[in-house]
Amino acid sequence: MALGTALVPVHAAAMLWMPRLLGEALDALHGGGADSKERLQATCWLLLGLAVVEGGSRYVSRKTLIDASRHVEEALKNALIAHLQRLPIAWFDRSRTGDVTSRLTQDVELVRFVMGPLLLHGGSTMCLLPAGMWLMLGMDVPVTLASLGGFGVLFLMMRLLMPRLHTWSKKSQEAIGQLSQRAQEDFAGIRVVQQFFAVDRERAAMATRNRRYLLANLRLTRLRSLLHAVTHSTSGMVMLGVLAVGGYQMIEGRITVGQLFQFTGYLGLMTFPLEILGWTLATMPRAYAAGIRIEELFEVAPEPQTGAELPLRGELRVQNLTFTYPGSERPALRDLTFTLAPGQKLGLVGPVGSGKSTLLALLLRYYDPPRGTVFVDGHDVLDLQPATLRALFALAPQEPFLFSDTVADNVTFAREADAADLDAAVAAAALDQDLPALRSGLAQQRRLPGPGRADEAHELACAHIEINVAQDLSRAE
Numbered sequence: 001m002a003l004g005t006a007l008v009p010v011h012a013a014a015m016l017w018m019p020r021l022l023g024e025a026l027d028a029l030h031g032g033g034a035d036s037k038e039r040l041q042a043t044c045w046l047l048l049g050l051a052v053v054e055g056g057s058r059y060v061s062r063k064t065l066i067d068a069s070r071h072v073e074e075a076l077k078n079a080l081i082a083h084l085q086r087l088p089i090a091w092f093d094r095s096r097t098g099d100v101t102s103r104l105t106q107d108v109e110l111v112r113f114v115m116g117p118l119l120l121h122g123g124s125t126m127c128l129l130p131a132g133m134w135l136m137l138g139m140d141v142p143v144t145l146a147s148l149g150g151f152g153v154l155f156l157m158m159r160l161l162m163p164r165l166h167t168w169s170k171k172s173q174e175a176i177g178q179l180s181q182r183a184q185e186d187f188a189g190i191r192v193v194q195q196f197f198a199v200d201r202e203r204a205a206m207a208t209r210n211r212r213y214l215l216a217n218l219r220l221t222r223l224r225s226l227l228h229a230v231t232h233s234t235s236g237m238v239m240l241g242v243l244a245v246g247g248y249q250m251i252e253g254r255i256t257v258g259q260l261f262q263f264t265g266y267l268g269l270m271t272f273p274l275e276i277l278g279w280t281l282a283t284m285p286r287a288y289a290a291g292i293r294i295e296e297l298f299e300v301a302p303e304p305q306t307g308a309e310l311p312l313r314g315e316l317r318v319q320n321l322t323f324t325y326p327g328s329e330r331p332a333l334r335d336l337t338f339t340l341a342p343g344q345k346l347g348l349v350g351p352v353g354s355g356k357s358t359l360l361a362l363l364l365r366y367y368d369p370p371r372g373t374v375f376v377d378g379h380d381v382l383d384l385q386p387a388t389l390r391a392l393f394a395l396a397p398q399e400p401f402l403f404s405d406t407v408a409d410n411v412t413f414a415r416e417a418d419a420a421d422l423d424a425a426v427a428a429a430a431l432d433q434d435l436p437a438l439r440s441g442l443a444q445q446r447r448l449p450g451p452g453r454a455d456e457a458h459e460l461a462c463a464h465i466e467i468n469v470a471q472d473l474s475r476a477e
């Protein structure tokens with residue numbers, strides 16, 4: 001960041017020096033003299049050196065600042081993902097998945113933009129505008145004619161770079177699409193992730209997709225930096241050509257130029273910074289608001305991981321359990337008492353809203369029950385670590401969830417299982433009855449519906465429930 005920022009005034013000074021050097025040289029040449037040709041050659045070499053310094057410093061400045069901002073983006077996303085996966089289920093029940101995903105992607109992108117492009121272009125604008133205006137105030141003659149040519153090199157480089165820019169832009173968009181899709185799945189299926197204590201696994205999977213997005217954007221940044229450097233250094237090459245041709249014509253007494261070229265150069269340098277100034281003023285409020293939205297996520301307290309890690313048999317006792325959801329006036333459960341020994345079965349029936357799902361959420365500590373109401377092997381569930389408690393349960397939820405992976409990987413989610421264990425779970429869940437309907441069997445890949453994929457989505461839908469049942473049987477003793 002320090003190197004990239006320090007180079008911003010370097011290429012700005014080189015840009016401002018070029019028109020002044022060109023104008024002064026042309027004025028000197030207008031007077032003629034014995035050393036005119038030698039002075040012209042020296043000025044041309046100096047302009048060439050300035051063009052190299054301007055292009056090189058601009059490339060390095062842009063590359064270092066944009067690269068640094070991309071690494072900040074990766075680190076911030078990984079930190080957000082790690083934090084979000086530690087939040088309690090109750091928070092996700094109150095939050096919108098789309099809003100969380102937007103903060104993770106678009107808001108983080110705005111923060112990155114401030115640390116990269118905005119710092120680069122804003123710093124250049126702060127250098128060029130005041131200095132350019134001060135220099136132009138010292139000129140009395142307005143310019144009505146400016147004609148420059150020689151942009152062939154720029155056109156050629158654009159023809160060479162634009163196809164590659166398009167290719168890597170597409171790869172970058174695909175990478176962010178995969179990242180957003182996996183993030184939305186993880187947060188929508190957070191119960192499955194935490195129930196199977198697969199937080200570390202999903203964090204690693206997201207970090208891999210985040211790294212792919214980073215690498216695609218770094219390649220795109222290098223191409224854009226090169227194109228940007230060529231675009232701006234072309235102005236120096238054009239000035240060199242104008243001075244070389246116009247200077248010799250001036251020596252012959254055919255034209256007089258003077259400050260015309262100097263003013264034209266300053267005017268050209270002032271155009272882009274004026275556009276950037278409006279861009280900066282429009283972007284800063286959005287980036288500030290994005291930073292506040294991101295900070296709001298970090299301020300949410302993670303689910304406590306304190307408590308005892310004890311070997312548990314699974315004796316369950318619920319005593320005088322009354323529970324009311326936060327913000328609700330009516331209890332979801334009222335004075336519930338029962339005892340369930342290992343090996344016993346209990347059926348819960350009742351209309352929608354009678355508290356069946358609430359009881360399961362309290363047993364798994366998706367919500368914390370009142371102290372002294374729920375016990376496992378005589379231990380209050382509030383004194384047990386959530387992961388230790390959830391390891392007792394094999395849950396087949398009423399809303400099944402599949403990750404974008406094969407049927408086999410969904411069945412063995414968050415568990416290392418051999419072929420025998422996989423086959424046993426599939427058979428016990430009666431999933432083997434539906435496998436003939438899937439083209440690739442257990443290797444069938446779950447993909448989002450799209451053109452030509454409606455039949456595959458239907459095939460997977462018929463096995464949806466069985467996959468989740470097999471998923472639990474693969475880890476339940």
